[in-house]
Amino acid sequence: MPLAASTDYPVLNVFWTIFEIFAFVLWFWLLFVILTDVFRSSDLSGWGKAGWTIFVIFLPVIGILTYLIVRGPSMHERSAQQARQQDEALRSYVQEAAGSTPSSADQLAKLADLRQRGVITSDEFEQQKTKVLSSQ
Structure with a gap:
């Protein structure tokens, strides 16, 4: 007996569409996070940043997985460093605005x-x- 047409299972089509939308949003989120990390990184040269950007955009699955394996552990360190810098800037601004005397x-x-x-x-x-x- 042949497989039924996809119109025979409308609930399956809905779940598949939800999965596709989720995967699409996840891919864009990972792309945004990785490209932000690439350009935040001070240990990469301009050519390194360009190479990672091209690799991640044109070979998305392989590029994202490779980036997460190769540079993933240091992503958290760069993110935490930027958060500390923003926190220090906010604290100094608040102290300056409030007056220190x-x-x-x-x-x-x-x-x-x-x-x-x-x-x-x-x-x-x-x-x-x-x-x-x-x-x-």
Whole structure:
């Protein structure tokens, strides 16, 4: 008995279409990740980057698998390094935007705490308090 035509199994066609869409999206995602890693990598020369790009685009399955085998372990290191750099840039921007000098209220609170603990005398507290308020 011959195999039935594909129109006899519409559910199978739906699953096959879903699989094809998934594979297509997966291929584009891998292509994006690998090309991003290629151009992020500082240990590759321009010719190396061009070679990997051509290899991955024109021989996609072999190129992607080869790249993941050859350079896969260091992909995570480059990704983590870029994340650290972005984190440091964000932290420095936030610190710069917020200002690194403490406010006068913070300084007065610290002075009051020092006086209460007996580290400084009341006279020293008043002198420092005058200094903080005059700097405003």
